[in-house]
Amino acid sequence: MTSIADLIDEIYNKSLEAREIISKYAHRTPVDISATFSKMSGSKVYLKYENLQKTGSFKIRGALYKVYRVKDSARGVVAASAGNHAQGVAYAARSFGLPAIIVMPVTASITKVEATKSYGAEVVLHGTIYDEAEAKAREIAEKQGYAFIPAFDDPDVIAGQATLGHEVLEDVKDFDIVVVPLGGGGLASGVSIALKKRRPGVRIVGVEPANVPKFSLSLKAGHPVTIRAKSTIADGLAVKRPGEITFKIVRELVDDIVTVSEDEIAQAIYLLLERGKVLAEGAGAASLAAILSGKVRGAQGRKVVALITGGNIDLTMLNRVLIRGLSFAGRIATLLGYVPDKPGMLARVAAIIGSHRANILEVLHDRSDVHAPPWHTVLRIIVEVPSREETKKILRDLRQEGFEFHVVNS
Amino acid sequence: MTSIADLIDEIYNKSLEAREIISKYAHRTPVDISATFSKMSGSKVYLKYENLQKTGSFKIRGALYKVYRVKDSARGVVAASAGNHAQGVAYAARSFGLPAIIVMPVTASITKVEATKSYGAEVVLHGTIYDEAEAKAREIAEKQGYAFIPAFDDPDVIAGQATLGHEVLEDVKDFDIVVVPLGGGGLASGVSIALKKRRPGVRIVGVEPANVPKFSLSLKAGHPVTIRAKSTIADGLAVKRPGEITFKIVRELVDDIVTVSEDEIAQAIYLLLERGKVLAEGAGAASLAAILSGKVRGAQGRKVVALITGGNIDLTMLNRVLIRGLSFAGRIATLLGYVPDKPGMLARVAAIIGSHRANILEVLHDRSDVHAPPWHTVLRIIVEVPSREETKKILRDLRQEGFEFHVVNS
Numbered sequence A, B: 001m002t003s004i005a006d007l008i009d010e011i012y013n014k015s016l017e018a019r020e021i022i023s024k025y026a027h028r029t030p031v032d033i034s035a036t037f038s039k040m041s042g043s044k045v046y047l048k049y050e051n052l053q054k055t056g057s058f059k060i061r062g063a064l065y066k067v068y069r070v071k072d073s074a075r076g077v078v079a080a081s082a083g084n085h086a087q088g089v090a091y092a093a094r095s096f097g098l099p100a101i102i103v104m105p106v107t108a109s110i111t112k113v114e115a116t117k118s119y120g121a122e123v124v125l126h127g128t129i130y131d132e133a134e135a136k137a138r139e140i141a142e143k144q145g146y147a148f149i150p151a152f153d154d155p156d157v158i159a160g161q162a163t164l165g166h167e168v169l170e171d172v173k174d175f176d177i178v179v180v181p182l183g184g185g186g187l188a189s190g191v192s193i194a195l196k197k198r199r200p201g202v203r204i205v206g207v208e209p210a211n212v213p214k215f216s217l218s219l220k221a222g223h224p225v226t227i228r229a230k231s232t233i234a235d236g237l238a239v240k241r242p243g244e245i246t247f248k249i250v251r252e253l254v255d256d257i258v259t260v261s262e263d264e265i266a267q268a269i270y271l272l273l274e275r276g277k278v279l280a281e282g283a284g285a286a287s288l289a290a291i292l293s294g295k296v297r298g299a300q301g302r303k304v305v306a307l308i309t310g311g312n313i314d315l316t317m318l319n320r321v322l323i324r325g326l327s328f329a330g331r332i333a334t335l336l337g338y339v340p341d342k343p344g345m346l347a348r349v350a351a352i353i354g355s356h357r358a359n360i361l362e363v364l365h366d367r368s369d370v371h372a373p374p375w376h377t378v379l380r381i382i383v384e385v386p387s388r389e390e391t392k393k394i395l396r397d398l399r400q401e402g403f404e405f406h407v408v409n410s
Helices: A004-025 A035-041 A059-070 A084-095 A110-118 A130-144 A155-171 A186-198 A214-221 A244-253 A262-274 A282-292 A315-328 A345-355 A388-400 B004-025 B035-041 B059-070 B084-095 B110-118 B130-144 B155-171 B186-198 B214-221 B244-253 B262-274 B282-292 B315-328 B345-355 B388-400
Strands: A031-033 A044-049 A077-080 A100-104 A122-125 A177-181 A203-209 A256-260 A303-308 A332-340 A359-366 A376-384 A405-407 B031-033 B044-049 B077-080 B100-104 B122-125 B177-181 B203-209 B256-260 B303-308 B332-340 B359-366 B376-384 B405-407
Touching: A004 A059, A004 A155, A004 A186, A004 A244, A031 A155, A035 A044, A035 A262, A035 A282, A044 A155, A044 A282, A059 A077, A059 A084, A059 A155, A077 A084, A077 A130, A084 A100, A084 A110, A100 A110, A100 A130, A110 A122, A155 A186, A155 A244, A155 A303, A177 A186, A177 A282, A186 A203, A186 A244, A203 A214, A203 A282, A214 A244, A214 A256, A256 A262, A256 A282, A262 A282, A262 A315, A262 B315, A282 A303, A315 A332, A315 B262, A315 B315, A332 A345, A332 A388, A345 A359, A345 A376, A345 A388, A388 A405, B004 B059, B004 B155, B004 B186, B004 B244, B031 B155, B035 B044, B035 B262, B035 B282, B044 B155, B044 B282, B059 B077, B059 B084, B059 B155, B077 B084, B077 B130, B084 B100, B084 B110, B100 B110, B100 B130, B110 B122, B155 B186, B155 B244, B155 B303, B177 B186, B177 B282, B186 B203, B186 B244, B203 B214, B203 B282, B214 B244, B214 B256, B256 B262, B256 B282, B262 B282, B262 B315, B282 B303, B315 B332, B332 B345, B332 B388, B345 B359, B345 B376, B345 B388, B388 B405
Parallel strands: A044 A303, A077 A100, A100 A122, A177 A203, A177 A303, A203 A256, B044 B303, B077 B100, B100 B122, B177 B203, B177 B303, B203 B256
Antiparallel strands: A031 A044, A332 A376, A332 A405, A359 A376, B031 B044, B332 B376, B332 B405, B359 B376
16 A cells, blocks of 8 residues: 555656646646735735636636646547536546536536537436446446546546645745635646655645534544535535645645635625726635635745636626625615505605615515515615715615615615 | 838738737637538638636737837836726736726726726726726826827827737637728737738628627728717727727728627627527627628638627626527517406416426516407416427417417517
């Protein structure tokens, strides 16, 4: 049995080869300091924009190297995934001229199915959960002589993900901490190996959703455990059990593991969009969420690199993130009040709202509320407002006109 | 009077100095090929991500160089702007340690006012339109001995914007066409000068909103004319009259000018987000809109660079873009039908919708529609659906259960 040190050496050496391969087929994604997030956090925050990677995520790195390694012995490749790994393997297979079959659960989003097909892969929809899709994929591999491409628990895949670490080392000088999201642990393992080999003093902080704390709980147990996961917006991190290999590497090399809440992740997505001008998926925003929520110990005044690992978020989900973010920011307000139920009342209320450059999104009348004074109606108005201060002015002006409203969504 | 050739030479020479200055204070923004947009358009599409620039737009370039030029003679700087120029000048002034006053119309968005203040500038709210703000700014300049920093019609500002052209020249090999948005014409002038001097064979295509075609109409008239502008999502291009200098340069160097519709711009914002993972404002997406709508002549099979000039779009506006984009894409559907007005009906309808993984956003009952059969209600249901195909299946299943619905938003 290989020792952990030997395994790390093996993967590190592979990662040097992986760099050569991957540089021919993937983007070298940009990395830059963010003045905004540095100011907000008190650290010098660098963002590595892996959401601008081909296929929209880092997964292509591990897939490219793994497919490269099997391409001469396998007739094709097969993988199971509902997410970024599917697109990564499809893209990698096409890069090396191999056929690919991707098994996705029937619940996979149409967007991801279409994206995977667009890279030339055959998509087989099977099962409702990942485990069923994986069983099917392994069956196909066996039957057709295709190589099964694991999503994370594999030395080649980990060596591919390590290339992200090499790029950070080359493009950012003297950083102190790298914050990396924890799904199955492939990226965290690879990046840790690349960094610790070359800069042992760098601290690695892993981040997982509080709703899916598989590494936190497994490390406490001393071995990989299967957890009961709640749903998370960081669907890319919704893995119920660490890999056997990745568990060992993460335990050995990752210095600290923190969890982030759903709202912290959503807020990071919102801020990356509003201030950073880039779209991150939940998993991709988790590292910044950890930094902004002050959970990365020792980060004050230090140079911290956050890996923005992917941008494949469904836009209907982004729509929810936006509305929730705007509401938290006081830019969408729900006003509730009683008004006399007679002609002209809404016009007066709406005129006051409009005079403050607030745009009405929705109006609801409710005449069934027995707490309302007789012959009054409840008026519930959702508005976009320039700011919280302007909302206060709206309430003040409404009051002066005899309309008592209050804000109910903050 | 300087000839146009001399003016171009003068600005070109300044732009070489501007590069040195600007490289110290601004990001060198990434540029890369987009596989997605190349496939969609039939060109090799490169995107220059100037939305990732500090302050979120290219405006910082002209501002930096202009402030650099006046810094030794002026006690401070003053500018008028409701948009990106405000932040650019504020940032530039702070970079050189000068006080800045920015006059913004009272209608300026709070986000932009706050952003401008965050760069250390004093913000004066004055007037309801740009012209009033500018008059006030010039008055302040006069009174306080501050230098007025024009937004576009100035050789130094144009030389600063030209640095974007220099970066494209250095980072993209052998491109054929550059597509540049036309606001006041400062960017188009600068980029054209940098490119035509060094690569005369490159074609420059200017893009303006069909709702604000000031350059198209002015070129037809043979001189700058003030147009009646309609509102546009590309608010950064909502300039009613070309500059005197920029008009001459654009007429001399820009090869072609095209206009794009509001929906074409909105669709480009949507696609940049969904497929490109970056946030562009309307002006920033206009160049891609022109490419994707097939309006850039001779682009087929050629290497085309689109300047994504900025990302400062208000997120409430982005929310509208998303909802409209999702509706165009068939991902949000409004279903309308009559159902018997009795208990259990909505449950049956909702169960069918839910079984197709469609998520109900809104339900509206209307019992006042006299076209409904007696004792029926209109049911209007807005749903998020996986795809257009799934919506058809929902309608089919509803029909099988006796509910006749149709889609009204496509």
